[in-house]
Structure formats: structure tokens, C-alpha cells
Amino acid sequence: MFDTEEYEYEAILQRMLDRVPDIVDKRPGSIIYDALAPVAVELTQVYIDLSAGDDLYNVDTATGEYLTAGTAEWGVNRKRATYAVRKGTFLDSNGAGIDVAIGSRFFIEDLNYVVTERISQGVYKVTSETAGVLGNAPFGSLLPMEYINDLALATLSDILVPGEDEETDDQLRERFFVEINEQPFGGNVADYRQMIRALDGIGAVRITPVWQGGGSVKATIMATGNVPPSTALINQLQELVDPVASAGQGLGLAPIGHTVTIDGVTWFTINITTTLTLDGDTTIGQVQQDVEEVINAYLLALRQSWESEAPLIIRVAPLESRILTVSGVVDVIGTQLNGSATNIILGVELVPEKGTVILSE
Structure with a gap:
């Protein structure tokens, strides 16, 4: 707000000097110059403080407790750390x-x-x-x-x-803009998504409306850490959202007349074989762990995108590109996923995990 040149020290001092009659000596070292210079310094600091304060009261630039207060005004509260x-x-x-x-x-x-x-x-x-x-x-x-x-x-x-860490500033800010723009209301998809996201232990959720006819809703969840939820977590959420014994009666978080089924994603194991060309004296044993780490990172990135991009596709090309970043690997050929050289398209309720990784030269 106050980051333009007109609020810098030199500009403020010059405007002050311009208001002094020209018959007065205004050169550096003069009485009037030396009297106005400290005032210009203080005014510059005031504008700096005002600018910083303005940033603290805007959600897109605020941090810490100021961001917490700013989002809370719109009903979006920071998720606190929970206990495993x-x-x-x-x-x-x-x-x-x-x-x-x-x-x-x-x-x-x-x-x-x-x-x-x-x-x-x-x-x-x-x-x-x-x-x-x-x-x-x-x-x-x-x-x-x-x-x-x-x-x-x-x-x-x-x-x-699963226990969760307190929501970071970036996570809270991102969720705030999503929730404000989604306009949840009366049991629409956005309403269910926000309702279930806010519950403890939830990392992501996908809503299937009219799942088994009018009034039926299916919520498929992924637990914190981008892993499948436990049966205990699924049962706990079911009782919170729409208890089985009183389904559709509005005794949980779901609106009256909505029968909600809570389900969870399950693992789909990806076994990988590939042939590497290595440089110098590098051996398969030396790169095995690094290759598995980049594979894990790729599969984790896919799981993190599950909420918005399911069904997930495990692609050979980006997997090979990541393997090529491993030090000592010169080339990658013949990569197969579960015995096939083609990409794997998962069902909406499946997420990938690394199985065996067999490397050869």
C-alpha cells in the first residue's frame, strides 16, 4: 500500500523542503535541512509500519495469529494439532x-x-x-x-x-480461498466437502452425489498423511456425519433426508522393473535406495492430487524421468508396471503404493 517511491525518505524530505520559501537556505547542513531530515526519517518509518500492518490484515499476505483472525472472520478456522x-x-x-x-x-x-x-x-x-x-x-x-x-x-x-500437525499458514490460506469460492450451501457437494475436510484425521475427500438414488451420498476419504484410513476412522466419521442406526434423520452433520456412506481409499501396489545404464563404477546396489525414494516421491505426489484428479494414472514416462535424476543413472529403458509397459489407470477409490522395485543393467 505504501511501497511506492513517494513514501521513501528522499521523496518525503524533498516535499517538506519544497514547502519552505526559497529565500531560506535549504542546502544539506543548513538549519532547516537538519531540522526536517529527522522528521522525514520518522515519517518514512510510519509509512513502513502502516504498510506492514496493512499486509497483516489481508488474508493473502497475513501470517500467524493475524491470518488466523482474518480467516476466522469468514468462518474458516485454523486446524489445530490433533492427537494420534x-x-x-x-x-x-x-x-x-x-x-x-x-x-x-x-x-x-x-x-x-x-x-x-x-x-x-x-x-x-x-x-x-x-x-x-x-x-x-x-x-x-x-x-x-x-x-x-x-x-x-x-x-x-x-x-x-492419525495425529495431525497444526495447519500451516500456506495450508490455511489455500483452504480459505477454496472454501470461500466453493459457496457451500444446504448439503451441496461443496458443503459436504468442507464439512468432512474439517474433521480430525482427514487428508482428502471426494463426494459422490446421488450415489444410490436421490438423497444418497458417498464420501470417500483419505487419511492424514495421504494414506488409506483405518476402519476405526471410517466408523468414527460415519457416526459423526450420518449414524447408521438413524440414517437420513439428520442426527449427524448431514442434512435431514440425506443418507451418507463413508468409505475409504485402499492401496494398489505398483511393482516396478526397469533396466538402467549406469556411469563409471556405479553399481545397482548404490542407486537402489535413491531410485526407490524418487519412486516413492512420485507416488506420493499422485496421492496428494487424488482429491482433484482421481482416477489417478501411474505413467511410465514421468517415472523414468524421475529415475534419470538419480546420480549415476545415465539412461532408463524397458520400464514395466506390474508386468506391463503401459500406464496404469486406477479406480477412483484406489491410491498407489510402491511394491517391489527390480533394477537391472
Whole structure:
């Protein structure tokens, strides 16, 4: 707003000097010059501060708490960090499941988890005490904070509801403009999309209207981290959006008369074989990990575009282009995906994951 040349120090000082009669000495070092110069400096700083303040109150340039406040005025609130819900299994010395008290605390890799809900004998939901994606990471043996009778082994396994980090400024800004432009209303596609996106554990969603006739809606979801959701997450969302026992009655988030089915994407494994030409003394073993990493990056990029571009297409050409970026790889030929040299078109409810990667020279 105030970033033009007319608000710079020299321009301000010159305008001030122009207002002084010419009979007065206005040269640098004169009394009037030295009196006006500090004022021009202060005015310049005022304009700089006003410009910065203006940026903080515009959603496209605001950051931090100013962006949070700006989007909240339109009903778009920053997603806060959430806590991962995992599956904990508790066994005695004979390998039989045992019950533990709700509220029992365990730790693994410097992270603490608390038992929050019983699933079955010896199987519980445990919730991370650390918010964010960190709670999704560890797998393996849990150690109790306090002694528990008959407990021989405690294990942390499945991610039931993934933890999410707090939404970044860029993510919030992007979501704000999408939601403002989509104009959700009364159970239209945009309304469902925004409603389900806002729920914990959701990374992406696709809405299928009139799925099985009038009033039926199908919402296919992907969990945080661009992975298929757990059954527990699907069931949790189903109860929030349209409980099965009272489908269509408007007792969830869905409008009255809408029967909503929550479903999730599933993995489709991509096995890859290809022939490489390597430079110098480079061996297949030296490039194997790097090649697998670029393949993973390609498949992740596809999953990230699933919401807007499904069905996804795994293409041979861009895959080979990424492999060519690996240091030591000179050429790539004969790439096959699941035994075929053609691209693979996935169903709308499928997302790709890397299977075996066989490289040869």
C-alpha cells in the first residue's frame, strides 16, 4: 500500500523542503535541512509500519495469529494439532489378553500414550499425549509408567486416527480461498466437502452425489498423511456425519433426508522393473535406495492430487524421468508396471503404493 517511491525518505524530505520559501537556505547542513531530515526519517518509518500492518490484515499476505483472525472472520478456522489414536495390545505371560485400567500411561521412544477406550479383551485405544504427526511414528513395545499386575507384553500397533500437525499458514490460506469460492450451501457437494475436510484425521475427500438414488451420498476419504484410513476412522466419521442406526434423520452433520456412506481409499501396489545404464563404477546396489525414494516421491505426489484428479494414472514416462535424476543413472529403458509397459489407470477409490522395485543393467 505504501511501497511506492513517494513514501521513501528522499521523496518525503524533498516535499517538506519544497514547502519552505526559497529565500531560506535549504542546502544539506543548513538549519532547516537538519531540522526536517529527522522528521522525514520518522515519517518514512510510519509509512513502513502502516504498510506492514496493512499486509497483516489481508488474508493473502497475513501470517500467524493475524491470518488466523482474518480467516476466522469468514468462518474458516485454523486446524489445530490433533492427537494420534493407536491400537494397544496387552498380554500376560501366556500370551492371553488382559484388561488394563483406562488412564494407564505407557511410553515408547520418548512419547507417552494413555489408554482411553477398550476395544476387546486385551485390545485398547491408546492416545498420544503429544499432539501432531509424531504420535503416528513409533511401533513396537510399550513400557508402563507404573507397575500393572500380570502384564508381560504391551504393544503399540495400528494407527486408528492419525495425529495431525497444526495447519500451516500456506495450508490455511489455500483452504480459505477454496472454501470461500466453493459457496457451500444446504448439503451441496461443496458443503459436504468442507464439512468432512474439517474433521480430525482427514487428508482428502471426494463426494459422490446421488450415489444410490436421490438423497444418497458417498464420501470417500483419505487419511492424514495421504494414506488409506483405518476402519476405526471410517466408523468414527460415519457416526459423526450420518449414524447408521438413524440414517437420513439428520442426527449427524448431514442434512435431514440425506443418507451418507463413508468409505475409504485402499492401496494398489505398483511393482516396478526397469533396466538402467549406469556411469563409471556405479553399481545397482548404490542407486537402489535413491531410485526407490524418487519412486516413492512420485507416488506420493499422485496421492496428494487424488482429491482433484482421481482416477489417478501411474505413467511410465514421468517415472523414468524421475529415475534419470538419480546420480549415476545415465539412461532408463524397458520400464514395466506390474508386468506391463503401459500406464496404469486406477479406480477412483484406489491410491498407489510402491511394491517391489527390480533394477537391472
